[in-house]
Amino acid sequence: MKILVTGAFGQLGSELRELSINYPNDNFTFVDREEMPLDDVNKVLDVLEEVQPDVIVSGGAYTAVDKAEAEPELVDVINHQAVAVMAKWARSNDRKLIHISTDYVFQGNSSTPLKEDEPTDPINVYGLSKQKGEEAIAQSGADAVIIRTAWVYSSHGANFVKTMIRLMTERDEISVIADQIGSPTYARDLAKAILDIIQSDKWKKGIYHFSNEGEISWYDFAVAIRELKGLDCKINAIPTEQYPTPAKRPKYSLLDKTKIRTQFGVVVPNWKDSLEEMLIKV
Incomplete structure (x- = not known):
């Protein structure tokens, strides 16, 4: 099986690349912005025609949420128009697509875990672009699995966990938002879920949710990082209003994972177990 992964x-993408060695019978092609610039839809099509993948894993995206507020046109090309090209190509060539979306497609005012059929109503430019990407896939008729995820972190790249470790090492005291609720996602767990779905004989197109199990705030997450790393830093719990950002954030974005577990038998680890596993690497 030929598998093309964007956002290498x-x-x-980094976690998928590490795990791909466990699948010697599959042929993985990993592309990043140099090989397949998502802001150039013609180039996206050229790469698809050249690689001829059986499965496209659309993991690359414009994810700088605050910066996105000032670059809506570019964000739309990368998160919507490029995705539309992939979806149309998959439909025309009878291939599969797995696309990664986000909790940011929701308004964030729920009080119960969000199911896949919950109405979307983004509150920022990034979320709107991801919603349009989802809609483009649906309109294309592609045989696609869309996975919405949230609060992604990894030993690779920049993320909340690594930022907290750095700040708590440099400072005696920090403040972290305590009124935004959800559950983090260890990118390695998501990568494993994607590979399980690709290999599964239970493939079924549609929208699915995946994040780690549990319900916490960013403050709770920071406290757990401090305790597990044995750091000595005071953490103050603050409301969102005390940390204004260009882009609004959902207050509540806990995702219901029942559907992905039921359909594919995907394992969804607890957030703290996954955090412990990741922290061994950093």
């Missing part, structure tokens, strides 16, 4: 050096 991102958090998810």
